[in-house]
Amino acid sequence: MKPAPFRYAAPASLEEALALKAEHGDEAKFLAGGQSLVPAMNFRLAQPAVLIDLNGLDALAYVKAEGGTVRIGAMTRYHTLQRDKTIGSKVALMAEALPEVAHPAIRNRGTLGGNLSHADPASELPAVVLALGGTLHARSKKGARAITAKDFFVGVLTTALANDELLAEIELPVFPPRSGTCFLEVARRKGDYAMMGVACAVTLDAGGACSDVHLAYCNAGETPVAAPKAAQALKGQRLDDKTARDAAEMAKGEIRPFGNVHASVDYQRHLAGVLTRRALIAAYGRARA
């Protein structure tokens, strides 16, 4: 298949890209890694009149550690993130999830900004950014605004970005000492989208009990889905097999999977329970270490 005709624009600056988007609105789409957009165009599921190529905007590709946060430019590719020492040491949850995203060829091109803007609920990184409590920084010709990960993902392939906005930067908090994280998923084959995946972060108090817990799931609803009740129930508790099992049961009730040709809703819930228990135990062990 070939895409429908479109006008191609290669802006030389962020300002030029934002001006083009302001001019063309819904008729225009940004091209990042192209790993979701180009197949959609080839199948004519997406038919933008104007394609605004962000690949010349090197200023949108970076990883910076600043104070208690890590800032990632939207055009930073998976491949770069996977090899970045700051991500490995300060955002271990993302480092653990990245090898599960697609295949090396796709990770060479795909970008964090494209991934989050595409907002596929089965995708790993939206769940990671939700579990980490990330903030997404949008830019438009009119200015800038910050959107929490919780508010950014609105529905299947739908975000809170307005039709003149670009996702410019992703800001992730660095968790305090005595924190541990774990990402686990089950996919039919390595590189496939997960049938179910969990991103988990645990912080302990000085006595070794959980002071903060975050759980977020991919392929568990129309957006990445958090399990705040299960996380809250663990606060003040030491994690053992029983408390992890109880939390996993609770989380199974909080997610909203809708099943697909590879996994029924019941099977997805079952996977969520098993993965939650394992991820909590692993994250707790890492926090203690």
Ligand SMILES: Cc1cc2nc3c(=O)[nH]c(=O)nc-3n(C[C@H](O)[C@H](O)[C@H](O)COP(=O)(O)OP(=O)(O)OC[C@H]3O[C@@H](n4cnc5c(N)ncnc54)[C@H](O)[C@@H]3O)c2cc1C
């Ligand atoms: C065979 C295959 C397997 C895959 N498996 C997985 C998988 O297991 N897990 C997974 O998560 N993904 C998977 N993907 C998708 C892949 O991760 C894509 O790279 C990603 O979803 C989109 O990132 P991109 O940079 O390629 O964005 P693009 O495809 O270029 O863009 C995606 C969408 O986001 C918009 N966009 C891009 N950048 C911005 C921005 N900065 N601001 C606003 N809008 C923007 C575009 O206009 C478009 O609508 C797979 C893809 C393929 C082809």
